Amino acid sequence: MRTTRRTFVRASLATAAAALLPISLHAQEGSPARRPIPSTREAMPIVGLGTWITFNVGGDPVLRDECADVMAAFFEAGGRMIDSSPMYGSSQPVVGYGLQKLGRPSTLFSAEKVWTSSATAGPTQIEQSRRFWGVPKFDLVQVHNLLAWKAHLQTLFQMKAAGAVRYAGITTSEGRRHDLLEQIMRNEPIDFVQFSYNVVDREAEQRLLPLASERGIAVIINRPFRQGALTHRLKGEPLPEWAIELGVSSWAQLVLKFILSHPAVTIAIPATTRVDHVRENLAAAAGPMPDLAMRERISAYVQAL
Amino acid sequence: MSEWWTYRPENFLLFSPRVYWRMFELHNAALWPLQVLALAAGLIIILLVAWRPRSAARWLALLLAILWIFVGWSFLWNRYATINWAAAYVAPAFAVEGVLLLVSGLLLDGLAFDRRGLAGWTGYFILAFALAGQPLLAPLQGRGWASSEVFGIAPDPTAIVTLGLLLLARGRLLPLLLPIPVLWCLLSGITLRTMGEPQAWALHAALALAAAAGTWTIIRQRGSPQTA
Numbered sequence A: 001m002r003t004t005r006r007t008f009v010r011a012s013l014a015t016a017a018a019a020l021l022p023i024s025l026h027a028q029e030g031s032p033a034r035r036p037i038p039s040t041r042e043a044m045p046i047v048g049l050g051t052w053i054t055f056n057v058g059g060d061p062v063l064r065d066e067c068a069d070v071m072a073a074f075f076e077a078g079g080r081m082i083d084s085s086p087m088y089g090s091s092q093p094v095v096g097y098g099l100q101k102l103g104r105p106s107t108l109f110s111a112e113k114v115w116t117s118s119a120t121a122g123p124t125q126i127e128q129s130r131r132f133w134g135v136p137k138f139d140l141v142q143v144h145n146l147l148a149w150k151a152h153l154q155t156l157f158q159m160k161a162a163g164a165v166r167y168a169g170i171t172t173s174e175g176r177r178h179d180l181l182e183q184i185m186r187n188e189p190i191d192f193v194q195f196s197y198n199v200v201d202r203e204a205e206q207r208l209l210p211l212a213s214e215r216g217i218a219v220i221i222n223r224p225f226r227q228g229a230l231t232h233r234l235k236g237e238p239l240p241e242w243a244i245e246l247g248v249s250s251w252a253q254l255v256l257k258f259i260l261s262h263p264a265v266t267i268a269i270p271a272t273t274r275v276d277h278v279r280e281n282l283a284a285a286a287g288p289m290p291d292l293a294m295r296e297r298i299s300a301y302v303q304a305l
Numbered sequence B: 001m002s003e004w005w006t007y008r009p010e011n012f013l014l015f016s017p018r019v020y021w022r023m024f025e026l027h028n029a030a031l032w033p034l035q036v037l038a039l040a041a042g043l044i045i046i047l048l049v050a051w052r053p054r055s056a057a058r059w060l061a062l063l064l065a066i067l068w069i070f071v072g073w074s075f076l077w078n079r080y081a082t083i084n085w086a087a088a089y090v091a092p093a094f095a096v097e098g099v100l101l102l103v104s105g106l107l108l109d110g111l112a113f114d115r116r117g118l119a120g121w122t123g124y125f126i127l128a129f130a131l132a133g134q135p136l137l138a139p140l141q142g143r144g145w146a147s148s149e150v151f152g153i154a155p156d157p158t159a160i161v162t163l164g165l166l167l168l169a170r171g172r173l174l175p176l177l178l179p180i181p182v183l184w185c186l187l188s189g190i191t192l193r194t195m196g197e198p199q200a201w202a203l204h205a206a207l208a209l210a211a212a213a214g215t216w217t218i219i220r221q222r223g224s225p226q227t228a
């Protein structure tokens, strides 16, 4: 499946219209480009930080400090959004530890999830997560994997109305239940949607990404590296020479730029345990982005390897 | 969820191998020198099975019960559950196994560890592996001694020792004592396999051996002429 020029242009126009801003991703020299969250126009640096597996280090003091170092480098490089979930083992308290150690950076954009099949347990779980992070309130809470989505979305809309959370959203991954997700995107007043999209998993280009633009929903992209399988596979392969014009120095940056250059994408949230990788990922959010032809070239090249 | 078939074991793995093995390192360091006591308990278990002094079965059941409850509490509940929320649901099963051992072996005196023949020898072999072989896997795989899995401290060797002992045992309540160690070996083996750790074979081989020896013994018993 491919983005046709038409769907791409349509998405670009819709995004531009929604934002009333030019699509240009170029920002201040070296700092990550930003895109507006359609529902409020709040500017969001286009690379965030995931915490699935990488931040689940339990009480290990050495690894907790390593995670805090990754967070420090993330904020230093201009990152804002950190994404976690009650499903991710100890990741929430580890994020909380890092935030405390770093003196609670004011630029943080906290993205959490509610993940319980019980409709009534949602608020208690969100409160527990909030305590783990040690934040006064979450910026964004998403219904994780569409679990008990009807009830939890109602909870989130009520919390939003009461000022207890700033944005409401919903997530899926690996192409699961896109039909239902589409239905929710059409019918519910959500601010954010999160799903998987990368250089080899491009199904989202067909309906989800254009729909998000049309409906003014911010898009978070998870599994940009297919949980590391993609970067692992590409390790050892030489970067194509033509990639240099995008200013990339690694495969990770090239495949991230592929994602970030889709006009309907608001932010991608790669996870990492490494300071050099988090810097590399944030750096991919700055500098030139591939155009449609270049995107196809990247995708075709990777798929042919 | 209506799409369970799209999930693979990797989707349920919440942590990296590095975090997993460092957890044993931290656990060993926190409990040191209890490992020495635990290994001594292992040695006592072998001596009790081999020499069968009076009340041996009761002592064996008591020792094993204490260690199951201890591992369930100290490792699964206090440590493993921090990186794997599923462990919080498994920890009570370790306590249940401990209670079952206490009831069947100690209170009801319903166990005798005197089976010999193929099942018995397989039991000894599995016991020896879990007590002496399993702790060597860490250094053999380049992780160093610090993350060694020791009987009575870590769950895998504790479950494997129990499998070996149950092969050496007779008693009506044996079917009650088997499921939890068997299920743990299966589950932990799958976890290790999903992490791409070669030592998953240790758990699955112990299970396969125990199953083969157990089945062979049952077939032989059924086939042998009944005595009046």
Ligand SMILES: NC(=O)c1ccc[n+]([C@@H]2O[C@H](COP(=O)([O-])OP(=O)(O)OC[C@H]3O[C@@H](n4cnc5c(N)ncnc54)[C@H](OP(=O)(O)O)[C@@H]3O)[C@@H](O)[C@H]2O)c1
Pocket: A049, A050, A051, A052, A053, A054, A083, A084, A144, A145, A171, A172, A173, A194, A221, A222, A223, A224, A225, A226, A227, A228, A229, A231, A252, A253, A269, A270, A271, A272, A273, A274, A276, A277, A278, A280, A281
């Ligand atoms: N349903 C949901 O809501 C859902 C589902 C999946 C994911 N998510 C969210 O999305 C986030 C991202 O997805 P993910 O963690 O599954 O996978 P991912 O971000 O695609 O991949 C993470 C892996 O990529 C490697 N990596 C990161 N940066 C790299 C670089 N510059 N060069 C080479 N390797 C690099 C990391 O290894 P190193 O540690 O060595 O850098 C890590 O193993 C998650 O953490 C989570 O927050 C949400």
